Amino acid sequence: MKNSKLFYIALLILPWLTVPFLGRDSFKKYLPAAIFMSTFTKALDFFGEKKKWWRIGKGIPPLNSVNFFNFGPYLVSSLWILKLTFGKFPLYLISNLILHICFIYLGGLKFLKRYKIASIDGITKSQYLTLDFLRALLLYAFQYINNMSHNTKNLHNK
Known part of the structure; x- marks a missing residue:
């Protein structure tokens, strides 16, 4: 159990070590969309689990395993x-x-299942790919609208 706790903590922290390379402006610009998408994904995880589309591992209470992956x-x-x-x-x-196809068909889902993070059960890989693609469109749309609102605000301040 101790090793799995360490694994979940590493899963959460290690990606954040790359964030300084984004640059402060990019981080501030894209963080709202990324937080929105992670929150939306959390809601989708809950919905999908209720519909038995997938199973989610326990993780480290109070967080389930997929929280460490999402955030x-x-x-x-x-x-x-x-x-x-x-x-x-x-x-x-x-x-x-390309990222979603690689994740779904070339090992990402196997990784999630192997480490008891999550597994898809009630939907096909093609259906999951469709969900991922729709989430990608939503992420872009959120950022596009966020950019437009900031551009409009900047025009009114000039």
């Missing part, structure tokens, strides 16, 4: 993907599609 690698990767591709929508779509 570690998932949140930080949302920051990075926005920094690297925002404003280049075709690149964003292609990058997300």
Whole structure:
């Protein structure tokens, strides 16, 4: 049990070690969208578990195992993907599609299952890919609207 606690803590902390390389402005710019997406994903996890689409591991109470994934690698990767591709929508779509296909079909889901973070049971991998793609569109839309509101606010302040 001690090793799994250490694993969950590492899963949460290690991705955050890359955040200083984002730069302060990028971090501030993309953090609201990443937090929104992680929170939305948490709600989707809850809904999907109730619908028996997937099972979620126990983790370290009061947090279940998927919380460590959502607020570690998932949140930080949302920051990075926005920094690297925002404003280049075709690149964003292609990058997300490749990332999601690799995650789902080339080992990410196996990793989650092996370490008892989560496993999909009631939906197919194709359905899960569709959910991930829709979440990617939502992330981009949130950031786009957030950018527009900041640009409008800046125009009114001038």
